[in-house]
Amino acid sequence: MSTDYITSPIVQISDMVKEFPTGDGAFRALDGVSIQVDQGEMVAIMGPSGSGKSTLMTLIGLLDTPTSGRYILDGEDVSSLSRLEQARVRNRKLGFVFQNFNLLPRLSAVQNVELPLVYGRVDSRQRRAQASAALEAVGLGAKLHNLPNTLSGGQKQRVAIARALVHNPAIILADEPTGALDTRTGAEIMALFRELNREQGRTIIVVTHDPEIGRHMDRVIGLRDGRLAENILSEYYGVEVFERVEREHGLEPVPVPVRRQGEASRI
Amino acid sequence: MLKEQIGMALDSLRANKFRSLLTMLGIIIGAGTLVAVLSLGNALQSSVFEQFVDLGTRRIAVEPGDPRAKGARDVPGYGLLSIQDYRVLEDLAAARPDLFRTVVPEVAVNTEVRAGTTAIRALLVGTSADYPEVQTVPMLAGRFLTAADEADGARVGVLGYLVARDLFGAEREALEAAVGRSIEVNGQPLTIIGIVDENGGPFSTDGRVFAPVSTVRLRLVGDLDLPGRGLQVNSVLLGLTSEQLVDPAEAAIVAALRSARNVPEGAINDFEVNTPTQALSVLQGINGAITGFIALVAGISLVVGGIGIMNIMLVAVTERTREIGVRKALGASDGDVLGQFVLEALALSIVGSLIGIAGAIAIVVLIGAVTGIGAPISWSAVAIALGFASLIGIGFGFYPARRAAMLQPIEALRYE
Numbered sequence: 001m002s003t004d005y006i007t008s009p010i011v012q013i014s015d016m017v018k019e020f021p022t023g024d025g026a027f028r029a030l031d032g033v034s035i036q037v038d039q040g041e042m043v044a045i046m047g048p049s050g051s052g053k054s055t056l057m058t059l060i061g062l063l064d065t066p067t068s069g070r071y072i073l074d075g076e077d078v079s080s081l082s083r084l085e086q087a088r089v090r091n092r093k094l095g096f097v098f099q100n101f102n103l104l105p106r107l108s109a110v111q112n113v114e115l116p117l118v119y120g121r122v123d124s125r126q127r128r129a130q131a132s133a134a135l136e137a138v139g140l141g142a143k144l145h146n147l148p149n150t151l152s153g154g155q156k157q158r159v160a161i162a163r164a165l166v167h168n169p170a171i172i173l174a175d176e177p178t179g180a181l182d183t184r185t186g187a188e189i190m191a192l193f194r195e196l197n198r199e200q201g202r203t204i205i206v207v208t209h210d211p212e213i214g215r216h217m218d219r220v221i222g223l224r225d226g227r228l229a230e231n232i233l234s235e236y237y238g239v240e241v242f243e244r245v246e247r248e249h250g251l252e253p254v255p256v257p258v259r260r261q262g263e264a265s266r267i
Numbered sequence: 268m269l270k271e272q273i274g275m276a277l278d279s280l281r282a283n284k285f286r287s288l289l290t291m292l293g294i295i296i297g298a299g300t301l302v303a304v305l306s307l308g309n310a311l312q313s314s315v316f317e318q319f320v321d322l323g324t325r326r327i328a329v330e331p332g333d334p335r336a337k338g339a340r341d342v343p344g345y346g347l348l349s350i351q352d353y354r355v356l357e358d359l360a361a362a363r364p365d366l367f368r369t370v371v372p373e374v375a376v377n378t379e380v381r382a383g384t385t386a387i388r389a390l391l392v393g394t395s396a397d398y399p400e401v402q403t404v405p406m407l408a409g410r411f412l413t414a415a416d417e418a419d420g421a422r423v424g425v426l427g428y429l430v431a432r433d434l435f436g437a438e439r440e441a442l443e444a445a446v447g448r449s450i451e452v453n454g455q456p457l458t459i460i461g462i463v464d465e466n467g468g469p470f471s472t473d474g475r476v477f478a479p480v481s482t483v484r485l486r487l488v489g490d491l492d493l494p495g496r497g498l499q500v501n502s503v504l505l506g507l508t509s510e511q512l513v514d515p516a517e518a519a520i521v522a523a524l525r526s527a528r529n530v531p532e533g534a535i536n537d538f539e540v541n542t543p544t545q546a547l548s549v550l551q552g553i554n555g556a557i558t559g560f561i562a563l564v565a566g567i568s569l570v571v572g573g574i575g576i577m578n579i580m581l582v583a584v585t586e587r588t589r590e591i592g593v594r595k596a597l598g599a600s601d602g603d604v605l606g607q608f609v610l611e612a613l614a615l616s617i618v619g620s621l622i623g624i625a626g627a628i629a630i631v632v633l634i635g636a637v638t639g640i641g642a643p644i645s646w647s648a649v650a651i652a653l654g655f656a657s658l659i660g661i662g663f664g665f666y667p668a669r670r671a672a673m674l675q676p677i678e679a680l681r682y683e
Binding site: 025058088163 | 270271278279282453588589591592593595597600601602603676677
């Protein structure tokens with residue numbers, strides 16, 4: 001059985017607090033959040049604006065340091081690393097996909113994909129081979145040498161996804177990956193994520209406010225006002241709304257898992 | 268990694284060609300000035316050296332000893348030089364070609380010089396055809412003495428500028444027309460074969476009339492011989508192969524003359540040896556001051572160029588904050604980002620200084636071709652310009668680069 005593999009935790013965050021200084025005292029963006037993400041999971045972090053979901057994302061991505069709390073990534077305690085060690089961990093274990101793609105405009109698709117390997121000191125021949133393979137895997141094998149501005153939005157996001165997985169990271173972090181795309185292209189990108197998750201066993205964490213995306217995840221981590229919120233999909237957006245929208249589009253309503261009070265929380 | 272970063276740096280220069288060029292302007296001008304001025308300065312200085320000072324600094328003059336000096340011996344004709352001493356020095360020069368290029372006698376007599384009804388007093392100097400090798404003699408018209416004149420005891424003379432002017436007037440035509448005319452020196456006829464142009468300074472020829480030694484001795488002046496020693500000589504000029512050899516040359520001269528003149532052990536020299544050491548050190552001092560001043564000006568220009576680079580690098584860091592965020596998210600360390608931006612500043616300053624140096628070389632070659640000054644490119648100036656510009660690039664690039672490196676990844680990523 002593959003249960004051992006599936007249940008081994010990749011991200012273990014406990015009691016994480018992040019405060020930002022403001023004019024009138026510290027603003028607590030995250031207030032004692034504890035989460036766990038297992039290997040091979042595809043998880044959404046959802047919540048309204050100001051809920052702290054982006055803050056949580058930046059802390060998981062080691063792009064910022066928490067005020068307090070413990071963070072174990074892939075078995076390594078990364079709670080209090082130096083800036084250099086943080087950079088090394090980002091380079092080896094994390095892959096980022098951003099809402100606005102964040103491709104470097106003067107580099108070709110394949111050069112963009114090579115960037116994590118450049119900083120990983122991989123030699124140029126192997127770099128090129130890995131980057132080409134990654135672009136091949138996201139269906140852009142024919143666009144290796146295109147500059148970003150010659151690619152469509154969906155293609156740009158595919159390049160970004162190739163860049164996020166080229167160095168074989170422990171997790172891929174996607175921040176509103178469909179936010180700048182039209183509905184159809186967004187669906188294609190989410191399908192690609194799902195494919196990478198199912199076929200390559202990639203662990204993927206997506207930050208989104210789109211319930212349509214949330215519903216297709218293995219699990220949703222809900223946040224409100226810096227704290228975990230259970231059943232964020234049904235409670236915040238409302239199950240009835242989905243059902244109405246789905247009926248309008250002539251679709252069969254998909255049941256949303258609503259957790260009852262008192263049930264042991266996985267979150 | 269370095270290869271990638273150099274690629275990135277050059278790429279970013281190409282991305283903003285015009286801005287890069289403007290940024291580099293200060294460095295271009297600074298490096299160009301440094302190379303051009305130092306090259307031309309060297310050339311100018313060496314041509315000045317050749318024309319005026321070089322001969323003066325590369326010769327030793329042997330002159331009569333002072334009979335009133337402390338320790339002077341009480342013998343008749345003490346200290347005077349004669350043709351015999353000249354021969355001794357001639358032999359010395361022949362034996363030591365590594366030290367001496369040439370030996371030239373000067374037999375000087377104050378005389379009356381007359382052209383038509385004008386008469387003036389001037390110093391008649393009997394010398395040899397080699398005189399221009401120990402003294403700069405820029406000819407205004409005609410030619411200097413030759414070996415044939417000396418052999419023939421020809422009645423020919425060369426006038427210094429002031430003598431010629433006093434006799435014939437300052438107009439160039441008049442001076443040129445004077446060549447070929449006859450004058451009287453000590454009542455004896457002498458044909459003017461050349462006029463020396465004005466050349467002031469400590470070794471000036473302006474007030475002199477030059478004639479072959481044989482002519483002076485046989486035809487112009489009465490008996491100039493010292494009893495039993497032959498023709499009296501006022502001084503003997505020895506041209507050196509290099510100004511570096513003043514000390515060994517002086518020692519050789521002193522030894523040869525003491526031996527020939529039978530100077531007893533322990534007695535002072537009964538002749539004087541004038542070396543150009545002092546003139547040389549003054550010259551070197553002036554030279555150093557000028558070079559230092561030029562270097563200072565060019566250095567200031569380079570520093571100003573460096574400030575330009577710092578300015579534009581600060582702009583670049585602001586403009587590319589998001590790029591820095593992306594690179595950091597993908598695993599670039601602070602050191603990687605620091606290296607990238609320092610290299611970019613370095614690339615600006617190196618490319619700028621190369622452009623400036625190329626321009627300077629073109630200008631120097633052009634000026635050399637037009638004016639005929641042989642101006643060799645000063646490769647040490649090129650090296651200094653390049654090295655200094657690199658230091659400036661690193662120095663002024665460091666602060667903006669460090670600002671880029673210390674950005675928090677998330678703040679950089681969110682920067683609008």
